[in-house]
Amino acid sequence: MSPAATTASHTDASAPVLRDFGGGPFGIYIHVPFCATRCGYCDFNTYTAGELGTSASTQSWAEALRGELATAAREFAALPTATPPVETVFVGGGTPSLLGGDGLGAVLDAIRAEFDLAPGAEVTTESNPESTSPAFFDKIRAAGFTRISLGMQSAAPHVLAVLDRTHTPGRAVAAAREARAAGFDHVNLDLIYGTPGERDRDLDASLDAVLDAGVDHVSAYSLIVEDGTALARRVRRGELPAPDDDVLAARYERIDSRLEAAGLTWYEVSNWAAGDTARCRHNLGYWDGGDWLGAGPGAHSHLGGVRWWNVKHPARYADRVAHGGLPAADWEDLTAADRYLERIMLALRLRTGLPLTDLDAEGAAAARRIAADGLVAVTDERLILTDRGRLLADGVVRDLVG
Structure with a gap:
């Protein structure tokens, strides 16, 4: 159920270093x-x-x-x-x-x-x-x-x-x-x-x-x-x-x-x-980039920019839980670049769209080009997919992030 992880730095697979909650639901x-x-x-x-x-x-x-x-x-x-x-x-x-x-x-x-x-x-x-x-x-x-x-x-x-x-x-x-x-x-x-x-x-x-x-x-x-x-x-x-x-x-x-x-x-x-x-x-x-705990074999979690995912097999999962600690297979601390990509990738899929202020200079320039092609529209300072843009949403994200 969780969105795909991006490439980011990580360390010891069994011990995600948790930061505080991000402030959302x-x-x-x-x-x-x-x-x-x-x-x-x-x-x-x-x-x-x-x-x-x-x-x-x-x-x-x-x-x-x-x-x-x-x-x-x-x-x-x-x-x-x-x-x-x-x-x-x-x-x-x-x-x-x-x-x-x-x-x-x-x-x-x-x-x-x-x-x-x-x-x-x-x-x-x-x-x-x-x-x-x-x-x-x-x-x-x-x-x-x-x-x-x-x-x-x-x-x-x-x-x-x-x-x-x-x-x-x-x-x-x-x-x-x-x-x-x-x-x-x-x-x-x-x-x-x-x-x-x-x-x-x-x-x-x-x-x-x-x-x-x-x-x-x-x-x-x-x-x-x-x-x-x-x-x-x-x-x-x-x-x-x-x-x-x-x-x-x-x-x-x-x-x-x-x-x-x-x-x-x-x-x-x-x-x-x-x-x-x-x-x-x-x-x-x-x-919306909120926080969640994913519990169970293979489940993904996200807390304040740190993401981890559990071991997949139910037997190995149970064994890891029995030995204490979170049963993580691996984890990552999302970089600023990772968060920027995920913000665009996720928010743009919503009808409410992406605030223009969330885009950097290159993203804003790309948005103008994409708008000229009729794939996005700007409404109330938000970038929103058009009906045709919804059919090409993945390509629009790729264009926005270069």
């Missing part, structure tokens, strides 16, 4: 590394039961998670400024819903045992539609979760088959309705577009289903063929075509048009919400 991300099956396109740090064998389990993970949270709380308590209340919690993965309602409630209890949750904190969990039920939603709502993010991906059976998704096409919509019935005001559905074999009418059917579900948030991501995945091997063997950039651009415009017409407005390049209160506050913390 503070969030906690929990990584659940378990999945029932592995999707062909996924390169996340996840494991099926067969891949783990007896080396790790949900029980050993939960025990290690409690240990990491306790260690982090002690480390943070030694900093000059008191640890701020936790404004947002996001439980991701993997498939957090495999923990069940009781397991997810225990995760939130473990956070509460070490940190103060702010009044009105946003508490989100990702869920696979097939591992949810009305009883599941009732339990996690009672436990204190306030927001649900469901992996729908598509309403077309043949598209789900290419992605190796196991849920039936209608289950995601049914799950969204069950979540609303359980009292969740904020429900997100994830879409993936550009899958080989997807047609315009397949995307339209997916959008029809999303809008029929009555959710207040939609995330839509173009399919990326990641090295080392089963999907990448199929593309390399010629079994499937690689996603076409022109098709991806047309699909994005189709998604944006349909969602905007239905009252869901983009606030980040890949995210649309029905008003400010529906926006994902946790992810906004990433994009």
Whole structure:
């Protein structure tokens, strides 16, 4: 869930040197590394039961998670400024819903045992539609979760088959309705577009289903063929075509048009919400350069310009926690140049844009050139991507930073 790290200086991998909090909202991300099956396109740090064998389990993970949270709380308590209340919690993965309602409630209890949750904190969990039920939603709502993010991906059976998704096409919509019935005001559905074999009418059917579900948030991501995945091997063997950039651009415009017409407005390049209160506050913390603790195998953390990331394998993660200290695999102290790049890279993806005052002289000159090409506009002294600029956001960032 955290943004990619940039190149920066680092030292002893097991001991990140922490500085004080940066002054913005503070969030906690929990990584659940378990999945029932592995999707062909996924390169996340996840494991099926067969891949783990007896080396790790949900029980050993939960025990290690409690240990990491306790260690982090002690480390943070030694900093000059008191640890701020936790404004947002996001439980991701993997498939957090495999923990069940009781397991997810225990995760939130473990956070509460070490940190103060702010009044009105946003508490989100990702869920696979097939591992949810009305009883599941009732339990996690009672436990204190306030927001649900469901992996729908598509309403077309043949598209789900290419992605190796196991849920039936209608289950995601049914799950969204069950979540609303359980009292969740904020429900997100994830879409993936550009899958080989997807047609315009397949995307339209997916959008029809999303809008029929009555959710207040939609995330839509173009399919990326990641090295080392089963999907990448199929593309390399010629079994499937690689996603076409022109098709991806047309699909994005189709998604944006349909969602905007239905009252869901983009606030980040890949995210649309029905008003400010529906926006994902946790992810906004990433994009605004906030602080967060990432707990769990492979999770990334950021505190006052210092970033660290945990060892990936659940068994090694548990072993590192048991021996004390934060279970970091490596860490970095972001330089001024790193922070400048990340500020542009993240803020420009937001509808609110980037303040012109954040740009150096070379960046300001580049911004004028890019504006002349119609990729950005200047509104209230902020640089904001145009509709065409959103399709080329990565290139705009590269041009701004030289």
